[in-house]
Amino acid sequence: MKFRFPVVIIDEDFRAENISGSGVRDLAEAIKNEGMEVVGFTSYGDLTSFAQQASRASCFILSIDDEEFGGGTDEDISIALKSVRDFIVEVRKRNNDIPIFLYGETRTSRSIPNDILRELHGFIHMFEDTPEFVARHIIREARKYLDNLAPPFFRALMDYASDSSYSWHxxxxxxxxxxxxxxxxxxxxxxxxxxxxxxxxxxAVDELGQLLDHTGPVSSSEANAARIFNSDHLFFVTNGTSTSNKVVWHSTVAPGDIVVVDRNCHKSILHSIIMTGAIPVFLMPTRNHYGIIGPIPKSEFDPETIRKKIEANPFAREAKNKKPRILTITQSTYDGILYNVETIKAMLGNSIDTLHFDEAWLPHATFHPFYRNMHAIGEGRPRSDETLVFATQSTHKLLAGLSQASQILVQDGKNRKLDTHRFNESYLMHSSTSPQYSIIASCDVAAAMMEPPGGKALVEESLHEAIEFRRAMLKVDAEFGKDDWWFKVWGPTPKSDEGIGDRDDWIIHEGDTWHGFGNIESGFNMLDPIKSTIITPGLDLDGEFADDGIPAAIVSKYLAEHGIIIEKTGLYSFFIMFTIGITKGRWNSMVTELQQFKDDYDQNLPMWRVMPEFAAKFPQYERVGLRDLCSAIHSVYKEYNVARITTDMYLSNIEPAMTPADAWAKMAHRDVERVSIDELEGRVTAMLVTPYPPGIPLLVPGERFNSTIIDYLKFARDFNARFPGFETDVHGLVREIVDGEERYFVDVVKD
Known part of the structure; x- marks a missing residue:
């Protein structure tokens, strides 16, 4: 299997018609004759961009001839050595292993400081050996490097695929x-x-090992990933973190167990509650009027607070075992709020059997000191005596895994180790017997890519690009001035003008007002800068509507027609992520497209012109101006005071009438009825009710509808009728045509 990893030569004389240029071109030709590609450059250019070639090269050859050292003065030599040193430093930030050679005609190691020499794989003197001999020496080191690149499973899979075996399976x-x-x-x-x-x-392919019983190259790759992620155990999962969460829960939780859960958890956790027959006790997060989910207050994690919640729950207080079986926290939240995990561990001690952190959006954190203590499992972390710590991570979200690539990390307690054989019974319950091997390979490679120092460099680049984007948005805002409008990026203002700045800038401190979550205790939470929520005009943090506004749904549809797809859209906010795959080109394109939207909005250009695909699909908007459409939707949001409704419904007092498992059983046995939203108050839902945005379940099976939630459902019904194409989607809400009219229903438990 042939890969393209050229030898990169950097020499001012690479194209020159002199003896030095002739010599380096002879060497390049000899390398090509041995079957390897050569790419030649005459200068380093932008060091950072150039050093990124390390991901595409098999080795570097750097010239240190007299031409690079100028006239030979001390100053010339110092400048030349600085260029070489800066280049090597940039390469080694990302890659400890790629071979680097120096070569020249006159200079020797006497001319090169030790800090440069120790990073080299060889020192070549031109014309002392034949180009062919030197080429073979270089290629030997380059191939040795390439042969060791692939991690265990990916290497075995490549070998199998290239073996040309006839397949009967x-x-x-x-x-x-x-x-x-x-x-x-x-x-x-x-x-x-x-x-x-x-x-x-x-x-059935023996040489690839088994994902289901963790043998062979799969086992080697999981062990390798566990080392890289600083965990005691690590298991690849090919069905996404939804399945990873269910594996953890089914290995730990049984019917009747009390579980402590983030109220705004992912729906897979609620599915786990239903499947295991657990009794949920919820911790309530904060929210702001932009619809952004904030942190659970620190006081909610106090064991005495949890005990009182258990006693207040009609089902939990009757449980035989009052010790919670598991605590599951969303880390980070969709919008990037992180918890100080070590504080949570210290508060709860051994009062909860198992701690589970749903880190679907945080697999990058262990690789950079910026996130110290803000992720579940890492090197040198203190251990509880008896409590196991699980982290479930989506390698496909923030790292380089294929879709559905996920992993489960485990930290043992001092006196309690994970029983891997028993754990694997739960793993088998939720894993396909026909896993997709390309997804396994991507888990393997995603971990290997984060091997130090590469992982730290990749995360730092993400942080830097995200913060640079914020600086660029602030610069644009400043140029427009106070009398004009522009989009804001939610979060603290970066205090430094370059680099990633000070970590403390992103810590939430008592008295901070930028977030809208109320008073948060200092040091317990942090905003991850790579999660960027862009705020559109029309609504403030207090939930007050302006006279005019720009609903985010219109902006995201506009951007989609211009080739920019948004991760999540709220009422007056939309969300983008700076993963390790985001580049300067992408975020600069975002800034320019937002500028274009502003220009089209200010001119009130017709929809057929600015969003022709959308206008063709919904011709009723064809001649409507962009600003006029924004104003029309904004006025309905304002009429219904929808920002307060969407906040209040999540914070409202929700009564549990049945356990989730019992309510689900009613649905499975068809002991339910479909009821109009006008008749829902006090009824018990048999389904998850999940508004999009934000895609967080509002009601769990077994809970009663209250008036605040019904007000929101009525808003959704009215809004969807008035603005087709911008429908508010609520999972669990059934739309049916009755007597020619569209009506909305929910399946509830029969009285």
Whole structure:
């Protein structure tokens, strides 16, 4: 299997018609004749950008001839050495292993300081050996480097796919051959390529090991990833972190157990509550009027507070065992709020059997000191005596995994170790017996990419780009001035003008007002800068509507027509993430497209012109001006005071009438009825009720509808009728046509 990792030569004379240029070109030709590509440059250019070539190169060859050292004065030599040193430092920030050679005609190691020499793999003197001999020496080191790049499972999968073995096992496409027998199959084969299809294999391939019982190369890769992520155990999961959460819960929780759960947790946790028959006791997060979920106050984690919640819950207080079986916290929240995990561990001690942190959005944190104490499992972390700590992470969200790539990390207690054999019974319960091997390989590679120092460099780049984006948005705002409008980025203002600045800038301190969550105790929470929530005009943190406004749904649809897809859209905010794949080009494009939106809005250009695809789909908006449409939707939001409704409904007093498992059983046994939203008050839902945005369940099966929640559902009904194309989606809300009219219903438990 051939890969493109060229040898990179940096020499001012690479294209010069002199003896030095001739010598380096002879060397390049000899390397090419040995079957390796060569790329030549005449200067370092932008060091940071150039050093990123380390991800694409097999080695670097740096010239230290007289041309690079100028006239040979001390100043010339110092400048030349600085260029070499700066380049090597930038490369080593990302890669400790890629070979680096120096070469020249006259200079020797006497000319080179030790801090440079110790980073080298060789020192080549031109014309002392033949170009062919020198080329073979360089290629030997380059190939040794490339041979050790792939982590265990990915290496085994590549070997298998390139072995040209005839396949008699599933999948039925037999390495892609079946696709070649059909025109549309040919198209599929050409689109995805042979390597992916040859690597799509069955778990019967012994040399690849088994994901389900963690043997062979799979086991080696999980152990390698556990080392990289500083955990005691690590398990790859190919069904996403929704499944990872269920694996953790089913390995720990049984019917009748009390569980302590973040009220605004992911729906997979609520599914786990239903499946295990647990009795949930909820910790209530804060919220602001932008709809951004804030942190659970520190006081909620006090064992005495949790005990009182248990006694106040009609089902929990009857439980035989009052010690909570598991605590699950969303870390980080969708909008980037983090908890000081070590504070939570210290507060709860051994009062809870298992601590589980849903870190779907935080797999990057362990690789940079910026996030110290703000993630669940890391090097040198203190251990509880008896409490196990789990973290479930989506490597496909913030790292480089394929979709559905996830992993479960475990930290043992001092006196209690994970029983991996028992744990694996839960793992088998939720894992497919036909896992996708490309997803396993991406878990393997995503971990290997974060091997120090590369992981730290990748995370630092994400932080830097995210903070630079904020600085750019502030600069644009300042240029428009106070009498004009522009978008804001929610969060504290960066205090430094370069780099990632001081971590403390992002810590929430008592008395801070930028977040809108009320008074938060200093040091317990932090905003992750790589999560950026952009605020549109029209609503303030107090929930007060301005005379005019720009609903975020219009901005996100506008951006989508201009090639920019948003992660999540709220009422007057939308959310973007600076993953390790985000570049300067992407975020600068975001700034320019927002500028274009502002220009089109200020001119009130018609929708057919600024959003032609949307206007073609919904012709009723075709001649409406962009500003006029914004004003129309804004006025309805204002009429319903929807910012306060959406805040109040999540913070309202919700009464549990049944355990979630019992309510689900009613649904499974069809002991439910479909009731109009006008008749819902006091009824018990049999379904999860989940408004989008924010996609956080509002009601759990077994809970009663209150008037605040019903007011929101009525708003959704009215709004959807008035503004097709901008519908408010509520999972659990059933839309049916009755007597020619669209009506809204929810499935509730029969009285």
């Amino acid at each position: 599933c999948p039925g496409h037999s390495g892609g051959v079946a696709f070649l027998k059909s025109p549309v199959g040919q198209m599929f084969h050409q689109f995805f390529g042979e390597n992916m299809l040859r690597a799509d294999v069955c778990n």
